[in-house]
Amino acid sequence: MIEFLAMGGHAPYVWGSYGVALLAMVVEMVLLRQRRKAVNRRLARLARLNGEEGGATSPDV
Amino acid sequence: MAEQRVQWFKFASPPNFYDLAGRLAPWFGGLAAILFVVGLYIGFILAPPDYQQGNSYRIMFIHVPTAWMSMFLYVLMAVYAAIGLIWRVKTAEVMAKAIAPTGAMFAFLCLWSGALWGKPTWGTYWVWDARLTSQLILLFLYLGYMALHAAIEDRQRAANASAILALAGVVNVPIIYFSVVWWNTLHQGASITVTSAPTMETVMFVALLVMTFACWMYAIAVVLWRARLELLERERRAAWVLERTGEKA
Numbered sequence: 001m002i003e004f005l006a007m008g009g010h011a012p013y014v015w016g017s018y019g020v021a022l023l024a025m026v027v028e029m030v031l032l033r034q035r036r037k038a039v040n041r042r043l044a045r046l047a048r049l050n051g052e053e054g055g056a057t058s059p060d061v
Numbered sequence: 062m063a064e065q066r067v068q069w070f071k072f073a074s075p076p077n078f079y080d081l082a083g084r085l086a087p088w089f090g091g092l093a094a095i096l097f098v099v100g101l102y103i104g105f106i107l108a109p110p111d112y113q114q115g116n117s118y119r120i121m122f123i124h125v126p127t128a129w130m131s132m133f134l135y136v137l138m139a140v141y142a143a144i145g146l147i148w149r150v151k152t153a154e155v156m157a158k159a160i161a162p163t164g165a166m167f168a169f170l171c172l173w174s175g176a177l178w179g180k181p182t183w184g185t186y187w188v189w190d191a192r193l194t195s196q197l198i199l200l201f202l203y204l205g206y207m208a209l210h211a212a213i214e215d216r217q218r219a220a221n222a223s224a225i226l227a228l229a230g231v232v233n234v235p236i237i238y239f240s241v242v243w244w245n246t247l248h249q250g251a252s253i254t255v256t257s258a259p260t261m262e263t264v265m266f267v268a269l270l271v272m273t274f275a276c277w278m279y280a281i282a283v284v285l286w287r288a289r290l291e292l293l294e295r296e297r298r299a300a301w302v303l304e305r306t307g308e309k310a
Contacts, residue, residue: 008110010117013181017120017174018101021127024166025279032286039293046297 075292076301078152082285090282096275104268117181121265124174126273127167130280131199132234134164138206139231142224152288154220155295157227158210159288163280165203172196183247191240192248195233202230216295 007014071077104122111118138160145154175193176186187193206223213219241250296302 004105007116007119010115010181013117013177014119017123017177020173021123021170024170028163028166028283032283032290035287035290039290043293043297043302047303050303 073150073152075152075296075299076305079289079292079301079305082289086282086285086289089278089285093275093278093282096271096278100268100271100275103264103271108264108268114182117178120174120178122268122272124171124178125269126276127171127174128196129273130276131164131168131171131196131203132237134160134167134280135199135202135227135234136231138164139227142220142227145220146224146228151295152292154224155288155291156284157224158220159284159291161203161207161210162287163283165200165207167276167280168196168200168203172200188247190246190248191244192237192246195237195240198233199230199237202226202233206230 005011005015072081100122104119108119110116138157141153141157141160144150145157172193175196179188180186206227209223209226210219213222240246241248293302
């Protein structure tokens with residue numbers, strides 16, 4: 001196991017490559033999740049506003 | 062034939078695209094996770110160390126797929142941008158914009174893993190040779206595209222201007238690809254047919270292929286997810302969005 005992790009002395013290079021790749025993908029997914037929450041909040045606010053106006057929705061599709 | 066065409070155009074309408082993307086994205090994401098596990102297993106457990114480079118060559122299984130993805134995605138982004146520019150297809154504009162961050166991420170990962178591979182192999186993290194420089198330009202093209210999109214307030218003008226930038230930048234993709242042939246580069250040429258023991262070659266090639274598919278599936282899942290959010294933001298006042306407001310994006 002130790003031998004495997006050492007990568008024949010190339011551990012920093014090998015794990016540095018894969019570690020940053022994993023990190024980048026995780027960060028991308030976290031950012032998307034945050035954006036989804038922000039969009040949902042915004043849409044919920046819009047829906048509330050529309051509700052107060054008597055359910056009128058703008059016709060532009 | 063005509064009916065089929067209608068079917069395809071149907072998916073270009075924002076609500077249909079939104080629903081379809083929402084159904085498909087989790088499958089692509091799940092497939093990506095499985096393929097990454099399989100690819101890493103083949104690449105790290107089954108594939109033996111390289112007779113010359115030892116274990117540092119295993120960086121190839123992330124370096125090469127990310128390099129391919131950064132180029133494929135750029136061309137795909139330019140195609141969507143062109144469709145948006147010429148035919149005013151809203152979902153195509155959204156797709157072009159949604160591809161850019163993921164493409165930039167792959168371009169960065171390619172450069173990063175390349176630098177970490179270069180150090181033990183060439184003795185340097187970076188060298189200004191044609192392959193490395195043109196790949197760095199690709200990253201800047203992605204970033205420029207995103208910056209231009211963000212800098213222009215009007216959505217339509219932002220889409221048009223950045224589409225032209227994306228199209229002009231396509232010229233860089235064949236330059237990257239053929240740079241190792243056209244110029245004398247420190248970077249090696251295409252090595253899919255690298256000559257060593259054939260059994261080794263096969264298992265390495267399979268690992269590379271599986272990792273490439275994994276990156277593709279990941280990219281599709283993430284891009285569809287981002288395109289859905291982009292559509293919701295753009296169309297937030299449209300009836301179809303209001304109909305789906307209660308539902309999670």
